Amino acid sequence: MPGALPLTVAAGIAAGALVPVAAMAEDFRFSAVKIEGNKRIEPATILAYAKVAKGQTVSGDQLNDAYQRLVGSGLFETVDLVPQGGTLVIRVKEYPMVGVVAFEGNRVLKDDAIAKSVKTKPNHVFSPAQVEADANLIAEGYTQAGRINVRVDPKVIRRGDGRVDVAFEIKEGYTSEVHRISFTGNRSYSDFTLRQALSTKQAGILHRLIQSDNFVPDRLEQDKQNLIDFYQSRGYPDAKVTGISSDMARARDGYFVTFNIEEGQQYKFGNITTVSEVPDLNVDEFAPLAKIKTGSVYTPTAIDLAITRMEQLALKKGANFVRVDPRVTRDPATQTLNVQFALVRGPRIFVERIDIKGNTTTLDSVIRREFRTDEGDPFNPREIRNSADRIRALGFFSKADVNTKPGTNPDQVVVDVNVEEQPTGSLTLGASYGAASGFGVLVGVQEDNFLGRGQSLGVQIGTTADNQQSSIDFVEPYFLGRDVKARMHLWYDTTSNDNADYNTRIQGLQPSVEFPVAENSRLEARYAYGKKKLFGVTDYTAASGTTPASGSSPVLSYEQSLGERTASSVGYTYTWDTMTTNLDPRYGYTFKFGQDYYGLGGDVDAISTTALLAAQRKVMHESVRLRAELEGGVITPRSGSDLTILDRFSGYGKVRGFESHGWGPRDVGAPNGDALGGQYFWALRTETEFPIGLPEEYGITGGLFWDTGALWGVSSSERALAMGLDDSDKMHIRSAVGFSFFWRSALGPLRIDFSKAIKKETYDKEQNFDLTISTKF
Template structure:
């Protein structure tokens, strides 16, 4: 029995008595007219008597019925007046009785709702359900509205995966024409996705395609997996995700023909099957650029396609090429030049020839941009995501990209950007309709690492501070060895440009078990960051820091106790004033082929603008990543290195590089220059470091919904170099290659990302500190 049927049972006692009323009307009409002339006779009432109304006044009753005393009415018009009163929603019953020159109207008003209650609900609280239903206390009761409310409640449970939820409305009469409404709820169990399968897929396995979907299969950990419940609205999103996945990998003709959702016999789960027609895989063939605009030099536009013949087809590559060409045309004042990508298929060779045609588009302008729905976010925060303003030429592709930028802000749960005709044929109006969502968060977290130990963090983040699009962050974290506190504020569009300005105040302390000293840093760091190319950004910063090295025990040769003399003479407090920059090139977001990504980061810091430190520190990181074997295996290679050169004086342990996180398989500060003669064999850090890391991540063959994976890795490198070792014996600061191999278990667990590393050092020095097992996990709650 459906919710609608059960609702009707509960509401049956309040349905209108149309049949009895109609019979009464027929009898009354018959009593004043002959049978053969009943519908032809006219009536004229000198008076109208209304009874039964309490809240609705007589004038409203007459006005609703359309009856005026003294005017003649036919029997058909009298019946129409009855229908108007009955359908007005004001009365439970209506009766019209002509008696001579008087028309008697007897009504019974719908009662007033006294209390709305919810019974049997545990998963959804009363407060949440009260926001869903349309019926309200102290308002007039309406059977249709209550029945619709029952369906709304059932729909809310279905969105949470409880499609078997049943809601029955009960109406309880009270005195003074009042009623109580109770929604009896049987929540039922969560309806899980027990199995997801695919038909028609040849290029990619079921396991790989399941990784694309937002919906997941239920497994032995189904109590902790939040996306294994059946939600009908999620199916369309999953179909689009599958389509985008195939198209970005060279299958432009892919179609997800249908999705079969079959409920199990016990109605506690679903079997889902996606029917896929992959089509043929294509690569890019001949790439050409032509111009249909007089005087346009096509040779300046052809290089902007940046598409290589033989590369796997990707619609993203075409979109980026069109965007680059149209942007160049706009910069040259050619506002109405459009790029039309024309595709020629070559099924025999499996290639697509692309011709980029520069054509003259219609002269249409943006009349205005209307923004609605933003209650907290200022209009200018949304408008700055448009590279088009009122009066500019209309570019559909740019409007689409503006919509994507608005959605990427993360300020809105929904953002629709559409266009409609303007007041003139050559104008359009851009409509932006957004729905706000919370942008602030208070998070608490926990972490564990074999080196760092157990730690807790607390963070307050507001990504849309005061609706201005600014980011305010406050975080406090501590482990057994380290403590840190950071306050930062970012204005992402300084002076209305893509120029992010950040101010940061920080305080950190460290106390490493492998080193006989403590460090303390406090400072400020203002910075600005801006794009320099499609995938590259440049960050400029200034840093003013107070640094302190303490906890160094004085060396006593006679007692053979204390720290290295090198650390003893570096102990103390100093000020550091430095400027620096970071250049980052990252293709992970905009890469044409999603199987590849590249990252390059180059960082330099120049200390010496006052303060006690004069040095230049340089670091660089290069990373290449590729997915192979139907995207199931990820290969990653990294090369990282750095050096510091002191312009005046020697470096200290506060400047030099330590072995922390450089090479897996070794303890924190477990490698690098060391005073082997000191009682504690203190690690001293080095002026230089270089490391290469190779890693392959792969599935373990378990169901994808468990989110378990494996990895193997090889790290090799070294930390070396000191300025001054005079007077200190047995200090080893030479370049000694270290390397380690290992295997990892990766688990995107319900408490956070977890990684277990099992490693073995292959090449090491006798004094190095190994770490054969490492566990890291972090979570937010």
């Protein structure tokens, strides 16, 4: 093309400008393409981006497109396209290689954490656009940490020889706290109650000592859903959050957050019916599975559970592709929701396969066992969602996404599981204090996903002034591939002068299996073998002259003479628990009943039976929590077997207001006045926890409690050995009242109890004050 002016396409990336090429009417035909300036990038790669073929007619617009593709590749700092007669010259200047990537000024986030988030890496091609994107990623990381005033400035240092160093200069700024969280439109629940449902917390005046929380904008969206879930679970199906405002404080050191709420009306369940549109299914078998009482407060969880139960029954009957369609109609006049569960035939779709990605440590089988659907089974969307929830609940993954996509055939789907592993092991260093036990330390190692098999392995060693405890626990949650939890527990405990004039050593092992027997109940079967030794008992010495008598009860001396005793037992515990599964979050119940049969070898031949009934309920718009526990136990020797104080109940922790070994049968005739423990006990503990007017961000609440109970019963042989039981082995009721302070402190949960025994015996030992605090690092 003689006489044609050269067409030059230049990329002004370095200057931050892009010079577009004006469209030209002239066409070109190149017999050759010459590439200049490339050092690392192969000519074939450049030609592949340019897509300019030899011998073909090329317009000006097409040359512009070639330029855009070369610039868009991110490989070149400048690009020139120069037609020279029948030859197209492509001149490029490659981006340099990155040498060092450095981070400066960062203290809150460490270098390693930031380096993992950015994509600019040493020995990679330098990209200005990527560096800017990485600066934004770093700033986003600080925003998630509550430092929204962060500033990140990338600096590029040219070193020659086609290399550059990249430094991110970080000015972290200060932490932006949430000064106040308030609500508008909430009539049924107080601000205090609603704040408990949020993951965002507000900082108080003493936030540096008590509690501080950062302002994270992304967290507010999650809190919006938390509020909706809170209201819907309490019967407000129309509740919504119409807006969230976050206003910066005048001092620019924090935010005031306001949630605007429309509660709507509270609804209760009305008529609950079940119909079947599948001829082979008898509706009378499915209707009882709804388990929703007319007049109970509406909650979507109740509907979901009813659907799950009905669909599971349909599968057991071999009725595949059956779906349960909840048809809800509302009656505003009575504020009730009528629900009709319709059994319908769904589309015939099968699960082609389940693909699992991202699990670098956890075995595929650990994830697959959370699915109740296998490859080739009918596709049930609800069951897939439930499986996703179970995978997330494992706690092994920071992210667990379960999605479906079309399979190879129209009637098939593929289930995609994408997970990201997170650490599942922990080293625990703990400290505690109790008025009865004194200061203590705890060291523990816990791995919740041992060898990626979903097993749990834990080792703990704890000590206080008078007690030393160590244990090893191993748990297989899916023994033999079923919902059976197999556990091996080993322990070694010693005590010395724990409010008693003797020492003890107890060691043993206990294998057990636990499995479900109903929706909210499980049964544990166990075997235990252990050794118990009582020693350090002070022998009785009669008074002589001016020297008073001294020593322990002859009962304890006799039990010490028995030496180390072995105990072999089988037992079980039945547990019925709605504390975590109850549909109504305002209340829950727990019932436990267990028995252990000693005498399968060993020195102890007895039957031990214990039972516990616990309940809790939130009242006064859930601002006050009521708790009550009733428990009891009996251990009965068989075949004339001896029981020692290590076998009998001590009463410790069963009634507040008394020391360890401070109440129950006692040999008051012995100089040491030793507690002997009892074969029977019962205890009733009641407690209320409520706000005391302090800002809730302090985490301080108050409580009142009343405990009562009895511990009694020793054998006739022990009664004969004792120097002065009087009637202390009979059932004497003790009672104590008190008030408590609860503090969710930065060091850990702290509890202070002040108690007063209002019914006691003269020989009892009171404990009017107790402080308990524990923390883990």
